[in-house]
Amino acid sequence: MxxxxxxxxxxxxxxxxxxxxxxxxxxxxxxxxxxxxxxxxxxxxxxxxxxxxxxxxxxxxxxxxxxxxxxxxxxxxxxxxxxxxxxxxxxxxxxxxxxxxxxxxxxxxxxxxxxxxxxxxxxxxxxxxxxxxxxxxxxxxxxxxxxxxxxxxxxxxxxxxxxxxxxxxxxxxxxxxxxxxxKGQMALKFESEVASDGTGVILKTFTGGTRRNVVPEEAEAVLAFPDQEGLEKGKAALLAQGIDGIEVLALPEQNHLKVRAQGVPAHGSTPELGDNAVTKLAQALAPLEGEGSAWAAVRFIRERIGRQTDGRGLGINCQDEVSGALTINLGVVRTEAGKIRMEVDIRSPQSADHETLKEKIADHLRPYGLKIAEYSTMPPxxxxxxxxxxxxxxxxxxxxxxxxxxxxxxxxxxxxxxxxxxxxxxxxxxxxxxxxxxxxxxxxxxxxxxxxxxxxxxxxxxxxxx
Structure with a gap:
């Protein structure tokens, strides 16, 4: 040749x-x-x-x-x-x-x-x-x-x-x-209204990720505490967990802290190969969780997305012999214009029905005040x-x-x-x-x-x- x-x-x-x-x-x-x-x-x-x-x-x-x-x-x-x-x-x-x-x-x-x-x-x-x-x-x-x-x-x-x-x-x-x-692919956007309601620690912002199909490498949250004593206790509680890749930074604003999470990026189709900074940050903030819609969204990330990548928290985990197991990646979170928005990438096996998966996800979003704002799908x-x-x-x-x-x-x-x-x-x-x-x-x-x-x-x- x-x-x-x-x-x-x-x-x-x-x-x-x-x-x-x-x-x-x-x-x-x-x-x-x-x-x-x-x-x-x-x-x-x-x-x-x-x-x-x-x-x-x-x-x-x-x-x-x-x-x-x-x-x-x-x-x-x-x-x-x-x-x-x-x-x-x-x-x-x-x-x-x-x-x-x-x-x-x-x-x-x-x-x-x-x-x-x-x-x-x-x-x-x-x-x-x-x-x-x-x-x-x-x-x-x-x-x-x-x-x-x-x-x-x-x-x-x-x-x-x-x-x-x-x-x-x-x-x-x-x-x-x-x-x-x-595998088939589902692209979803979740959102909820965010207000400065509730008491205790106020979650001012929660942001992370660049693209839906990329495992987030960085995420950060800004917190407002009622007083300096609460801030010191909150900082101690964050660090006491010993979670790798969590950094706590002081801010110029009175009684404010920034919490930053460092992860490992990966392609959204193989989220198990990365370390999602967004879900890590949600986990780290658990001891400080207060009331209100912003905290409800973070609680959803922790409880329903979690550190797993198979969708079990949303009741959508499934697999087949031809294409293997479903995966989920929470690729982007933004707090802006009075809303918290999330972008999610799901790769589903050949046998999965996208409408059924969507209905299950919607059912799990509702108790947290979240809804599906956008949805698109591609067949296997x-x-x-x-x-x-x-x-x-x-x-x-x-x-x-x-x-x-x-x-x-x-x-x-x-x-x-x-x-x-x-x-x-x-x-x-x-x-x-x-x-x-x-x-x-x-x-x-x-x-x-x-x-x-x-x-x-x-x-x-x-x-x-x-």
């Missing part, structure tokens, strides 16, 4: 292209014009990859900044690869600047390195290698670049209103050997192991790695759902640490190159001339 030689020679170029793409801080922002619906930086990332493709001789198309594609080859059928260019916020505490693309110890660091800019670049150079080697293809290959994967998928909604779906394909946005089962996705696409990709992966692991299920939601006739295929290899959505996100250079080889072989196997 001559195209593999092209890949090896391109390693310096592959690394530099990824560094340049990482350097674009493509976090979702307010619209910045007709061709930048998700902000200027995401639009710039899309313009970057499409310009790269045009220089390689691919057909490029920008669909009003929502998404775009690069296409190569001819034929009636199309093999699609769906990637995304948007990234979650970087957060604090990085070893290297999150948008520098620093190479150190054989790794490329940066927000998006593994999710999903590294895989996008791997697919781009896989396609370039096929073109440069002159292999004969019987189908078109189209790389589709989404720009709103991390928050709403409006990119795919817009794209497939204007473009026909590829006949089949994959998204490099999960793990190897491949993901053929993806599944392709059987004997499906032709699954078999071809498994064969390619096994030949390259010698690993005969079986396909797995995930709580993550990937563009395979939008594609329909598709699966998630890499880039994470078995046994590797998960760094997506975390500080010091990286992709190893060796893995980036291995992914590029695998994707080139996969595209060739799926699109070669019959």
């Amino acid at each position: 001559d195209f593999l030689n092209h890949i090896e020679k391109a390693q310096p170029e592959i690394i530099s292209t990824l560094q340049e793409l990482i350097a674009i801080p493509s976090v979702k922002a307010e619209p910045a014009g007709a061709d930048a619906p998700f902000g200027r930086e995401i639009a710039r990332a899309l313009e970057y990859v499409l310009a790269w493709g045009e220089r390689q001789g691919f057909t490029a198309k920008n669909l009003s900044g929502y998404a775009g594609h690069l296409e190569y080859g001819t034929g009636e059928k199309t093999v699609g690869v769906l990637v995304h260019l948007d990234v979650v916020p970087a957060g604090e505490g990085w070893r290297y600047s999150p948008f520098s693309g620093t190479v150190a110890d054989g790794k490329i660091y940066g927000r998006g390195a593994i999710d999903d800019k590294g895989p996008a670049v791997a697919v781009m150079y896989a396609l370039k290698a096929l073109k440069e080697s002159g292999v004969k293809l019987g189908k078109k290959i189209r790389i589709i670049f989404g720009c709103d994967e991390e928050s709403g998928w409006r990119c795919m909604e817009h794209y497939f209103k204007h473009e026909r779906k590829p006949d089949y394909g994959f998204t490099p946005d999960a793990y190897f050997p491949l993901i053929n089962s993806e 996705h599944y392709l059987p192991v004997d499906h032709h696409l699954v078999q071809v990709l498994l064969q390619v992966y096994r030949e390259e790695t010698g690993d005969w692991s079986k396909p797995v299920a995930t709580g993550g939601r990937t563009y395979a759902v939008a594609l329909g006739n598709g699966v998630a295929f890499g880039p994470g290899f078995p046994g590797q640490p998960e760094t997506a959505h975390q500080k010091d996100e990286y992709i190893a250079v060796a893995d980036l190159m291995k992914c590029t080889r695998i994707y080139a072989k996969a595209l060739y196997a799926l699109a070669k001339e019959e």
